[in-house]
Amino acid sequence: MGTVVDAANKGVNGSLPNEKKFKVVFVLGGPGSGKGTQCANIVEHFGFTHLSAGDLLRAEIKSGSENGTMIQNMIKEGKIVPSEVTVKLLQRAMQESDNDKFLIDGFPRNEENRAAFENTGIVPEFVLFFDCSEEEMEKRLLSRNQGRDDDNIETIKKRFNVFVESSLPVIEYYGSKGKVQKIDACKPVEEVFAAVKAIFTQVHEKTA
Numbered sequence: 166m167g168t169v170v171d172a173a174n175k176g177v178n179g180s181l182p183n184e185k186k187f188k189v190v191f192v193l194g195g196p197g198s199g200k201g202t203q204c205a206n207i208v209e210h211f212g213f214t215h216l217s218a219g220d221l222l223r224a225e226i227k228s229g230s231e232n233g234t235m236i237q238n239m240i241k242e243g244k245i246v247p248s249e250v251t252v253k254l255l256q257r258a259m260q261e262s263d264n265d266k267f268l269i270d271g272f273p274r275n276e277e278n279r280a281a282f283e284n285t286g287i288v289p290e291f292v293l294f295f296d297c298s299e300e301e302m303e304k305r306l307l308s309r310n311q312g313r314d315d316d317n318i319e320t321i322k323k324r325f326n327v328f329v330e331s332s333l334p335v336i337e338y339y340g341s342k343g344k345v346q347k348i349d350a351c352k353p354v355e356e357v358f359a360a361v362k363a364i365f366t367q368v369h370e371k372t373a
């Protein structure tokens with residue numbers, strides 16, 4: 166597995182110190198591609214802690230935070246919340262955790278997210294990319310039934326546009342660095358997990 170940021174490279178290039186040693190995998194893919202579903206499986210089999218940026222933002226709304234209304238409006242519009250807010254939530258969750266292995270789901274969603282996270286000094290081990298057609302993702306989101314404000318066709322279309330315009334370039338960036346593990350996420354859950362499992366098993370064997 167790649168390098169985990171440690172004491173030796175804390176604070177390099179003006180970045181903030183990574184106080185604990187963290188191992189991070191970014192989990193990316195379009196809305197409804199199955200990121201949350203597969204993260205739950207990875208947690209069970211590989212001992213990671215799952216941090217969904219979307220879940221942290223939704224919890225922030227519920228907590229009555231001063232940013233709550235702004236976040237709620239952004240989510241309803243399918244827009245990306247300023248990185249400063251999201252990175253703080255992620256950093257806090259990592260610092261408060263007893264674990265040192267994190268799946269960061271739905272982040273970085275744009276170039277601003279990516280640059281802001283890079284400033285923490287934490288380097289992702291790799292990026293898991295769930296690749297799925299819009300047709301299949303739309304079908305899944307419209308039948309998700311979790312009461313999410315953004316699971317309606319108007320917001321779904323906006324989220325697809327944001328994914329193509331802002332998130333895919335981030336995946337391409339990591340692809341150019343040889344860090345992307347792409348998975349066909351249009352298949353049934355069990356088949357997708359078999360592919361995910363193979364990747365995590367291989368990575369684990371390399372570092373064992």
Ligand SMILES: Nc1ncnc2c1ncn2[C@@H]1O[C@H](COP(=O)(O)OP(=O)(O)OP(=O)(O)O)[C@@H](O)[C@H]1O
Nearest residue numbers: 195196197198199200201202305309352353354357
């Ligand atoms: N491989 C699959 N085949 C069929 N349905 C799936 C599959 N994976 C997930 N689902 C279902 O699709 C819906 C969306 O899945 P999930 O919430 O995991 O997606 P997500 O990528 O986290 O979406 P979002 O970005 O909106 O949070 C859920 O109802 C889930 O049960």
Ligand SMILES: Nc1ccn([C@@H]2O[C@H](COP(=O)(O)O)[C@@H](O)[C@H]2O)c(=O)n1
Nearest residue numbers: 218219239240243244245246271272274
């Ligand atoms: N890095 C992120 C991640 C999410 N958001 C906002 O939350 C919405 C839901 O995210 P899910 O991952 O749960 O689908 C998303 O559409 C954004 O509005 C964000 O701003 N930044």
Ligand SMILES: [Mg+2]
Nearest residue numbers: 200201217219
């Ligand atoms: Mg999700």
